[in-house]
Amino acid sequence: MSYRKILRPKGTSSSTQKGGIYVYASAEKRYDRERKYNNNKRVCIGKMIDDEYMMPNGRFSEFFPDIEIDEAAGEAVMSDTVKVGSTFLIDHIFSRTQMDRLLGNVFPDTAEYLQDLVSYNLITEDNVMQYYDAFTYDHRIVGANAISDTSISRLLKKTDTEGIELFLRAWNQLHKNTEAVYISYDSTNINTTAEGIEMAEYGHAKEDDDIPVVNYSVAYDQDRSVPLFYETYPGSIIDNSQCDMMAGKAREYGHENIGFIMDRGYFSAGNIKHLAKRGYAFLLMAKGNAKFVREAVEEVRLAIRVSVKHYIAEHEVYGTTVKRKLFNEDKARYFHVYYDDTRASREREVFLRRLKKMEEALERKNEKKLNRKEDLRSYEKYYLLKFDDNGYFQSYKRRDSIIQKELDRFGYFVLITSEKMKASEALSKYRDRDAVEKLFRTIKSLLGMDTFWVHETSSMEGKSFLAFLASVIWNEMYQAMKPVKKEEKDRKHYTVPAVMKEMEKIFITKDSKGNYRKKYALTARQKKILKAFGLEERNLDSYIRKLSPSLKARSMV
Numbered sequence: 001m002s003y004r005k006i007l008r009p010k011g012t013s014s015s016t017q018k019g020g021i022y023v024y025a026s027a028e029k030r031y032d033r034e035r036k037y038n039n040n041k042r043v044c045i046g047k048m049i050d051d052e053y054m055m056p057n058g059r060f061s062e063f064f065p066d067i068e069i070d071e072a073a074g075e076a077v078m079s080d081t082v083k084v085g086s087t088f089l090i091d092h093i094f095s096r097t098q099m100d101r102l103l104g105n106v107f108p109d110t111a112e113y114l115q116d117l118v119s120y121n122l123i124t125e126d127n128v129m130q131y132y133d134a135f136t137y138d139h140r141i142v143g144a145n146a147i148s149d150t151s152i153s154r155l156l157k158k159t160d161t162e163g164i165e166l167f168l169r170a171w172n173q174l175h176k177n178t179e180a181v182y183i184s185y186d187s188t189n190i191n192t193t194a195e196g197i198e199m200a201e202y203g204h205a206k207e208d209d210d211i212p213v214v215n216y217s218v219a220y221d222q223d224r225s226v227p228l229f230y231e232t233y234p235g236s237i238i239d240n241s242q243c244d245m246m247a248g249k250a251r252e253y254g255h256e257n258i259g260f261i262m263d264r265g266y267f268s269a270g271n272i273k274h275l276a277k278r279g280y281a282f283l284l285m286a287k288g289n290a291k292f293v294r295e296a297v298e299e300v301r302l303a304i305r306v307s308v309k310h311y312i313a314e315h316e317v318y319g320t321t322v323k324r325k326l327f328n329e330d331k332a333r334y335f336h337v338y339y340d341d342t343r344a345s346r347e348r349e350v351f352l353r354r355l356k357k358m359e360e361a362l363e364r365k366n367e368k369k370l371n372r373k374e375d376l377r378s379y380e381k382y383y384l385l386k387f388d389d390n391g392y393f394q395s396y397k398r399r400d401s402i403i404q405k406e407l408d409r410f411g412y413f414v415l416i417t418s419e420k421m422k423a424s425e426a427l428s429k430y431r432d433r434d435a436v437e438k439l440f441r442t443i444k445s446l447l448g449m450d451t452f453w454v455h456e457t458s459s460m461e462g463k464s465f466l467a468f469l470a471s472v473i474w475n476e477m478y479q480a481m482k483p484v485k486k487e488e489k490d491r492k493h494y495t496v497p498a499v500m501k502e503m504e505k506i507f508i509t510k511d512s513k514g515n516y517r518k519k520y521a522l523t524a525r526q527k528k529i530l531k532a533f534g535l536e537e538r539n540l541d542s543y544i545r546k547l548s549p550s551l552k553a554r555s556m557v
Helices: 085-096 099-106 111-124 129-137 149-158 161-174 239-252 269-277 291-306 341-368 400-409 423-431 434-446 457-488 496-504 524-532 537-555
Strands: 004-007 013-017 020-032 037-048 053-056 081-083 181-191 213-221 226-234 258-262 281-285 317-325 332-339 383-387 393-398 412-417 507-510 516-518
Touching: 020 129, 037 129, 053 129, 081 085, 085 099, 085 111, 085 457, 085 496, 085 524, 085 537, 099 111, 099 161, 099 457, 111 129, 111 149, 111 457, 111 496, 129 149, 149 457, 161 226, 161 457, 181 239, 181 434, 213 239, 213 434, 213 457, 226 239, 226 457, 239 258, 239 269, 269 281, 281 423, 291 317, 291 332, 291 400, 291 412, 317 423, 332 423, 341 393, 341 400, 412 423, 434 457, 457 496, 457 524, 496 524, 507 537, 516 537, 524 537
Parallel strands: 181 258, 258 281
Antiparallel strands: 004 053, 013 020, 020 037, 037 053, 081 507, 181 213, 213 226, 281 412, 317 332, 332 412, 383 393, 507 516
16 A cells, blocks of 8 residues: 555544544444444554544555545645654664664665664554554654555564574674673563464463463673563463573573573572573572571571661661572572561561451351361461361461461561672662563563564564564663663653653654754753763754655655
8 A cells, every 4th residue: 555644534433542543444333232232343444644634554445445545545644744853762772782783684675664663662652563654654764665564564474583583693792791791581471362373372471361371581681781682482381491491592692601680480499400500690589488598587587687787778678698508409509688677567567467357257257157177277377266066167366476477577588699799789689680670561561562463473473573672772761861860860751751752742844845854942851861872962953954855755755
């Protein structure tokens, strides 16, 4: 299809959503006898440009085959007003990180289109590609021409695993560090109900556990704040099982002198064995119910709560380190035990609330006189239960000593490292991994990757690759804004979404000769954002001058 704007057809409906007003055609009507109204199955056919005109997408012609979308239909699709601030920033980061060069080497025919799709993904916070047509109406694109959602589907299929692997190898060579470095590794899962995706399996979903998922994991260089590589693997494989594969891939990519920082989901004898076998250091959050963890806590529990020498001011917790053996290893590891007053208070409150609910339930059961011992086994840990001669529940009494032991455990947590370091250093390294956690929240919420929205494995691989590229750009913005937030004491206006919205306000307009020019000078906030990336207003002006001829050509199609 050609990219023209047309009058919105009669009989269509519209819906205001994130990113604009979308137009829908009714695909099927079914009468609900019980509720006495029609249920319409609707299909999106495009996006409104103004009060009358819309930009059709690839499905428009299915419903309106008589409306020709060609050079004779409607007006040119390049808006008289084009938003350039956000694309300028994204293009700059592509160049600064050398991602544009690497993409060009690996995917010479499609690199520019991949960059455009990443921009679309970041700016609209969406990965539903059928709205891409509307995006190109008022945004600069790197590719020679705008492409339809059908062409995007073909493009994603062409972004094959072999090419993705070549890119990741080159990317990791670019970021290989000969010095010791710690990598944060974590995973999430992405929903899909498509039958054509072989990896989609029922597993340990964090949400919607009745829907098949594909697991998606990322390795992140914590010292230099760079996403290194990602993996997709079947939803039924648990994080623990995939850990060894991840460590092997890190070595394949040339990372030698590294350590891994992982949360308690990866805490197992097998993972520690695999990491030790490969010669990798590790920093793990321990599971509190492990016997050797409880023993380590008990060894120092009272000492760290009463001694000011164990106070770690930068983290506002108490902490110390003891050396103990882990699982059945011959080598002793370093157990860093911490106590947090705030955490203890929160855990205590939750536990006491739980006890209250249990006692309320026991009172109700006592009134009914119908419950036997086998019905109340879940209460026996914290209560002595008494039954009458017929075996029915009669009364209960708290196990005070057991409950007190539970209360005494609250507020403690343990990190285990393979290398010797201070408790403060270990905690700093672990808490710095919040960058990779934010990255996952971004991939799922801001980049729309809570669901794949594709039907084949090849398209899924392409979309996963786009998510990784977008996450690299997002991370660069996040890291650049951290000092600005601190300096300005403003956490609201310098988040990545806020930055994108602020940069979207920078636009150029077409003059009487068809050339595009900047209409307003930059605001103080926009200048601060550019400065964080080593840019000035003159750099933006130069970008606009180079951009204007191509925009003029598109608007005259």
